[in-house]
Amino acid sequence: MKIEVLGAHNTETDRARLPCLLVDDVIALDAGGLTSSLTLTRQQAVKSMLLTHHHFDHTRDLIMLAANDTAPPSTVEVYGLSETLEVVYLYLLDGKMYRDYTAWPSKEAPRLLLKPVAPLQQLMVQGHTVMPVSVSHSVPSVGFLIRGESGGSVFYAGDTGVGLDECWRQIAPEVMFIEVTGLNRMEENMLRLRHLTPDLLVKELLLFRQIRGYIPRVIAMHIPLNYEDELRSELSAASKQLEMELEVAYEGLVIEV
Ligand SMILES: [Zn+2]
Numbered sequence: 001m002k003i004e005v006l007g008a009h010n011t012e013t014d015r016a017r018l019p020c021l022l023v024d025d026v027i028a029l030d031a032g033g034l035t036s037s038l039t040l041t042r043q044q045a046v047k048s049m050l051l052t053h054h055h056f057d058h059t060r061d062l063i064m065l066a067a068n069d070t071a072p073p074s075t076v077e078v079y080g081l082s083e084t085l086e087v088v089y090l091y092l093l094d095g096k097m098y099r100d101y102t103a104w105p106s107k108e109a110p111r112l113l114l115k116p117v118a119p120l121q122q123l124m125v126q127g128h129t130v131m132p133v134s135v136s137h138s139v140p141s142v143g144f145l146i147r148g149e150s151g152g153s154v155f156y157a158g159d160t161g162v163g164l165d166e167c168w169r170q171i172a173p174e175v176m177f178i179e180v181t182g183l184n185r186m187e188e189n190m191l192r193l194r195h196l197t198p199d200l201l202v203k204e205l206l207l208f209r210q211i212r213g214y215i216p217r218v219i220a221m222h223i224p225l226n227y228e229d230e231l232r233s234e235l236s237a238a239s240k241q242l243e244m245e246l247e248v249a250y251e252g253l254v255i256e257v
Pocket residue numbers: 053055137159
């Protein structure tokens with residue numbers, strides 16, 4: 001399975017894009033920096049999208065993916081919790097902000113087909129086995145465990161705070177993409193907003209090891225550009241503590257799982 005990081009930050013500039021991973025060229029995980037990262041031909045290859053939650057930095061480019069038409073028009077499946085799809089439909093696809101792409105060019109063959117998922121209900125998406133698993137963010141959110149045809153598995157957590165023990169009991173991936181949004185000194189605020197700091201990530205990973213007996217390859221993302229350097233040094237200190245390398249995602253990183 002090929003995983004390509006299209007957006008590794010929670011800041012958008014000329015050199016940083018919003019959260020988005022691309023799996024085997026056909027499945028987008030979140031839609032932060034999706035269209036701004038891909039040529040039109042590559043956008044047309046994206047057939048499905050998995051949304052972790054409705055926050056704008058994770059859903060924004062789904063409108064542009066739909067608007068950047070294909071010829072002939074094809075349908076992109078959009079998977080997410082019903083709560084997520086409701087908000088996306090209400091605010092991004094209401095026909096006022098822009099077109100309602102769930103009914104355009106026609107109701108029978110729309111550009112976007114919204115497909116609700118439920119936690120722990122496994123589904124098949126473009127030949128991949130996908131399981132949504134609840135995480136602990138400020139709005140209803142799931143991470144996705146994805147297994148490719150060749151057997152490798154990856155967990156994309158999306159945005160989450162602490163309290164992942166139930167999630168850890170459901171998954172045993174080889175690679176995990178997880179957010180680290182705040183510096184250690186911002187812990188109080190991050191706990192309130194339900195995000196992670198390097199110290200909080202260490203605690204969650206130690207809990208993972210206690211439950212599952214190992215720690216997977218971990219790649220941090222959702223990085224704020226403002227204090228990226230400081231965050232990177234806190235993550236290397238955390239790596240020493242865990243005696244493993246906590247990697248930091250960047251736009252253009254490609255891994256094989
Ligand atoms: Zn969020």
